[in-house]
Amino acid sequence: TSPFAWLRTRFYYLLIRLYFDHEFSIEEFTRGAKQAFSVVSKLLSQRKLDLLEELVSAEVLQVLKEKISLLPDSHRDALAADIDAIMYTTEGDVRIYYDDDGIKFVSILMCFWYLNGANLPDEVPGEAKVFQIVFGDENTKEKKHLLTANYE
Secondary structure, three states: OOHHHHHHHHHHHHHHHHHOOOOOOHHHHHHHHHHHHHHHHHHHHOOOHHHHOOOOOHHHHHHHHHHHHHOOHHHHHOOOOOHHHEEEEEEEEEEEEEOOOOOEEEEEEEEEEEEEOOOOOOOOOOOOOOEEEEEOOOOOOEEEEEEEEEEO
């Protein structure tokens, strides 16, 4: 992260504490975001979208239904992130919004790097990179992929 971006996010954390939540802590928020990411990613991979109705807006749920139905099984399996498999988490962007009625909203983009054993192809189209990690010896090889996910 650039020093400017780091300073900017810290300034937004100060604004969040002053105007939204006096007890806001990015550490506590990150712990909760990891738990939410794990739950939501598993529900997505299992196509249990009806259980997401209380967690995401109706508009987002409709888009998810369309996108999930187009994914091959291996890619859908790759969506699932066990909380213990999350290797690194960081905030990507923090913003404060006002809607037409003057209601304030906070948006925090969280970036997750996690290990997943889905059967993904070695080559992926476009600029996406899939990193493979092999655990064990020659007899007990277990291949995992280091994947990234961004949740807002």
